Amino acid sequence: xxxxxxxxxxxxxxxxxxxxxxxPQLRANLRRATRTIRNRRSQVVDEVTDWEALRAAxxxxxxxxxxxxxxLLEEFxxxxxxxGARVHWARDxxxxxxxxxxxxxxxxxxxxxxxxxxxxxxxxxxxxxAEAGITAVETDLAELIVQLAGDTPSHILVPAIHYNxxxxxxxxxxxxxxxxxxxxxxxxxxxxxxxxxxxxxxFLSAKVAISGANFAVADTGSLVVVxxxxxxxxxxxxxxxxxxxxxxxxxxxxxxxxxxxxxxxPRSATGERMNPYTSIWTGVHPGDGPRDVHIVLLDNGRSDTxxxxxxxxxxxxxxxxxxxxxxxxxxxxxxxxxxxxxxxxIGAILSPQMTGPDNAANRTLPYASTLCGACYDxxxxxxxxxxVLVHLRQVGVDARRDRPSLERVALRAASGLMRxxxxxxxxxxxxxxxxxxxxxxxxxRGTARRLPWPLSAWTASRDAPLxxxxxxxxxxxxxxxxxxxxxxxxxxxxxxxxEPGEPR
Amino acid sequence: xxxxxxxxxxxxxxxxxxGRAVVRILERLGHQVxxxxxxxxxxxxxxxxxxxxxxxxxVRAFVATFEPYDVVVAPSGSCVAMVRDGYPRxxxxxxxxSAAVAALAPRTLELSELLVDVLGTTDVGxxxxxxxxxxxxxxxxxxxRLGDRPRRLLAAVRGLDLVELAExxxxxxxxxxxxxxxxxxxxxxxxxxxxxxxxxxxxxxAAADNSCLAHIGGGLARxxxxxxxIHYAEILAGPEEDR
Numbered sequence: 001x002x003x004x005x006x007x008x009x010x011x012x013x014x015x016x017x018x019x020x021x022x023x024p025q026l027r028a029n030l031r032r033a034t035r036t037i038r039n040r041r042s043q044v045v046d047e048v049t050d051w052e053a054l055r056a057a058x059x060x061x062x063x064x065x066x067x068x069x070x071x072l073l074e075e076f077x078x079x080x081x082x083x084g085a086r087v088h089w090a091r092d093x094x095x096x097x098x099x100x101x102x103x104x105x106x107x108x109x110x111x112x113x114x115x116x117x118x119x120x121x122x123x124x125x126x127x128x129x130a131e132a133g134i135t136a137v138e139t140d141l142a143e144l145i146v147q148l149a150g151d152t153p154s155h156i157l158v159p160a161i162h163y164n165x166x167x168x169x170x171x172x173x174x175x176x177x178x179x180x181x182x183x184x185x186x187x188x189x190x191x192x193x194x195x196x197x198x199x200x201x202x203f204l205s206a207k208v209a210i211s212g213a214n215f216a217v218a219d220t221g222s223l224v225v226v227x228x229x230x231x232x233x234x235x236x237x238x239x240x241x242x243x244x245x246x247x248x249x250x251x252x253x254x255x256x257x258x259x260x261x262x263x264x265x266p267r268s269a270t271g272e273r274m275n276p277y278t279s280i281w282t283g284v285h286p287g288d289g290p291r292d293v294h295i296v297l298l299d300n301g302r303s304d305t306x307x308x309x310x311x312x313x314x315x316x317x318x319x320x321x322x323x324x325x326x327x328x329x330x331x332x333x334x335x336x337x338x339x340x341x342x343x344x345x346i347g348a349i350l351s352p353q354m355t356g357p358d359n360a361a362n363r364t365l366p367y368a369s370t371l372c373g374a375c376y377d378x379x380x381x382x383x384x385x386x387x388v389l390v391h392l393r394q395v396g397v398d399a400r401r402d403r404p405s406l407e408r409v410a411l412r413a414a415s416g417l418m419r420x421x422x423x424x425x426x427x428x429x430x431x432x433x434x435x436x437x438x439x440x441x442x443x444x445r446g447t448a449r450r451l452p453w454p455l456s457a458w459t460a461s462r463d464a465p466l467x468x469x470x471x472x473x474x475x476x477x478x479x480x481x482x483x484x485x486x487x488x489x490x491x492x493x494x495x496x497x498x499e500p501g502e503p504r
Numbered sequence: 505x506x507x508x509x510x511x512x513x514x515x516x517x518x519x520x521x522x523g524r525a526v527v528r529i530l531e532r533l534g535h536q537v538x539x540x541x542x543x544x545x546x547x548x549x550x551x552x553x554x555x556x557x558x559x560x561x562x563v564r565a566f567v568a569t570f571e572p573y574d575v576v577v578a579p580s581g582s583c584v585a586m587v588r589d590g591y592p593r594x595x596x597x598x599x600x601x602s603a604a605v606a607a608l609a610p611r612t613l614e615l616s617e618l619l620v621d622v623l624g625t626t627d628v629g630x631x632x633x634x635x636x637x638x639x640x641x642x643x644x645x646x647x648x649r650l651g652d653r654p655r656r657l658l659a660a661v662r663g664l665d666l667v668e669l670a671e672x673x674x675x676x677x678x679x680x681x682x683x684x685x686x687x688x689x690x691x692x693x694x695x696x697x698x699x700x701x702x703x704x705x706x707x708x709x710a711a712a713d714n715s716c717l718a719h720i721g722g723g724l725a726r727x728x729x730x731x732x733x734i735h736y737a738e739i740l741a742g743p744e745e746d747r
Contacts, residue, residue, distance in 0.1 A: 013686070014685060014686050014687075014688070014689075017686060017688065017689050018688045021688050021689065021692055027692075328674050328675045328677065328693050329686075329689055329693070332689050332692045332693060333689060364685075366554075367681075367682065367685050367686070368686065368689075369679070369682065370642070370675050370677060370678065370679025370680075370682045370690075370693075371552060371642070371643075371679060371680075371682075372642035372646070372675035372679070373642055373643070373645075373646035373647060374642075374646070374673075374675070376646070377646055387593070390551065390552055390554070390590075393552070393553060393554030394551075394554045394555075394556045395554075396554055397553075397554035397555055397556070398554075398556070398557075407553070408555070411549070411550055411553065411555045411558055412555075412558055414545075414549075414550070414558075415547075415550055415555070415558035415559070415561060415562065417544075418513070418544040418545040418547075418562055418565075419544065419561040419562060419564075419565050420544075421541060421542045421543075421544060424544045424545075425541075428516060428517050431517055432517065443725060445721070445725045445732070447721065447722060447725050449726075454684075457683075457684050457687050458683065458684065458687075458722070459722075460687060460691070461687065461690070461691035461694060461722075461723070462691070462694060462719060462722030462723045462725070462726070463721070463722040463723075463725040463726060464718075464722060465518050465519075465718045465721070465722070466518070467517050467518055468517065468518060468519065468520045468521070470520060471516050471517055471520055472511045472515060472516040472517075472520035472523040472524070472539075473511075473516055473539070473541065475520055475523075475524060476539045476541075
């Protein structure tokens with residue numbers, strides 16, 4: 001079953017990226033923020049001497065999970081149920097939203113507090129709740145900023161990364177009527193304090209909280225939330241009812257496996273040795289925490305992703321967003337260009353797999369990368385994102401072999417030339433001769449400033465190189481014949497194509 | 505040791521000076537180099553754009569051409585990465601081809617790997633009296649893990665002043681067909697790279713891949729006072745060789 005909800009771009013990536021590039025403030029904000037986080041990450045990762053072993057362990061545990069997911073999910077369900085939780089299963093976004101909405105309705109409340117959660121963003125839960133007359137209040141500071149701005153997150157970990165603090169101040173004063181705008185500065189501490197006061201009342205009055213989970217432990221039935229602000233701890237402990245929406249890939253087999261991931265995640269995500277708050281809960285404990293604990297296990301395209309032998313490694317992802325922070329494409333365009341809850345390199349391999357191959361806009365995502373490999377280097381669970389990107393490109397091309405395509409005609413012709421040395425040599429010669437007139441247009445560096453379509457896509461932003469006056473193989477042939485002539489005792493014939501002093 | 509030069513299609517047509525430079529360096533060090541005429545293109549463009557079926561014949565042709573040699577050397581990090589990382593994946597499913605690829609791929613080396621690891625030298629006897637910045641291209645840096653080999657070779661060149669390039673390990677934005685499929689993003693990345701190159705005070709910007717250099721150089725050509733792009737092999741071949 002293919003995934004639905006907010007994991008699908010509506011316009012092709014190049015179009016969306018072009019729009020984002022037009023905003024210089026956005027690019028400045030992104031550059032500053034991504035550089036700060038990635039430098040911090042690299043410092044705290046460098047101090048861990050067994051980091052590579054930890055990465056390998058993280059990948060191995062996740063691969064083990066993916067190889068026996070049904071069994072582990074059932075184990076998790078059994079343990080969580082035995083501990084007093086109620087486990088629900090949802091095939092897609094609509095089912096998950098219906099389950100959660102129904103559970104909230106049962107409580108009779110019309111306001112819920114939320115812990116920042118990718119899964120609930122993915123299924124568009126806030127919108128579904130609003131339709132049912134239920135107000136969802138985001139309690140993570142950055143998520144709250146995005147919500148008050150009527151915007152969507154642009155980063156997995158730092159949802160408001162596209163705003164600077166001046167913009168954030170304006171969003172908070174517009175969205176929180178109780179704030180005296182003349183008193184609020186754009187100091188981070190002042191902004192956090194304003195949000196804290198705004199949220200405190202809601203924490204104390206809320207009857208229902210909704211969260212995601214970073215990990216679901218099969219052998220204990222526990223859920224784990226890793227966070228920085230303490231808002232999560234409030235949501236997870238104060239309300240009577242707690243509903244957690246959890247992607248099926250969040251499973252880890254045993255409690256001891258958390259040892260690996262609780263080292264990998266904070267260092268990769270926020271560049272901290274350890275995150276301030278880690279909450280772990282197992283079912284219901286009378287007199288302590290929520291009385292009703294619900295867990296919604298979400299598929300939404302994950303089973304389809306699991307079916308692809310190369311692409312399934314995307315399901316190892318622990319949502320640290322290290323790949324976003326090092327991606328040179330993300331740094332230029334930000335998260336909204338990817339059109340999905342999951343942006344950046346991981347989004348480019350996750351979203352198209354979750355929605356399936358018929359989604360035209362998502363088909364452009366695997367091409368939203370130069371294959372520079374920076375994402376693979378930092379991934380704490382060793383997802384070879386460049387490999388999966390190329391794989392998904394191949395899957396897309398193979399699936400559409402029967403459709404007309406200029407690109408395929410051109411690449412097929414090039415392949416035909418290149419597999420035959422004679423045709424190839426002739427083509428090189430023809431290209432060299434054909435380019436000769438272009439040399440008249442070349443600047444002092446021997447490059448062309450403007451070329452006709454389709455090469456104009458290149459020369460719009462940069463000069464184009466021109467074929468040399470003599471190809472390498474022509475030079476080699478001349479040299480070889482000179483050498484044999486020399487060997488035969490003849491004087492070396494003058495060769496006009498060689499510069500004086502050039503080596504032989 | 506039978507060394508074959510895989511010049512790469514881009515160098516064959518557009519940058520033959522880089523191929524000549526490799527020949528000159530190796531001959532100066534006392535090695536004979538062969539240029540198998542049957543060679544064409546490694547197929548990277550096809551494979552990375554998603555055209556696996558069209559890339560596969562080029563894999564077969566490459567293997568047939570270079571199998572007889574002890575070492576294959578190419579002045580291109582990305583083409584060598586294609587052979588070493590991409591070929592095993594493309595050949596999967598064909599046992600004969602897979603075996604041939606498994607045997608040939610480890611013998612296919614980027615120039616700095618041949619010089620430093622196999623021939624055991626960092627001083628190739630070159631002179632180049634200019635300020636040079638080195639841009640580590642992505643596939644050389646992250647797929648081949650060339651590390652500081654090219655920089656060590658450059659540092660040993662007489663007269664050469666190696667200057668630091670800010671954010672050197674950031675991708676330049678070329679990415680093969682990426683530059684055509686996402687031209688605006690590519691141009692934005694290029695602008696950052698050109699700004700760093702122009703402000704670092706170098707006369708030349710060196711790299712191990714002429715495809716990246718065509719892109720960067722194309723941007724630098726539009727900036728007054730910008731360094732000139734040069735393949736590092738052409739520096740190592742100095743003093744006479746010029747582009």
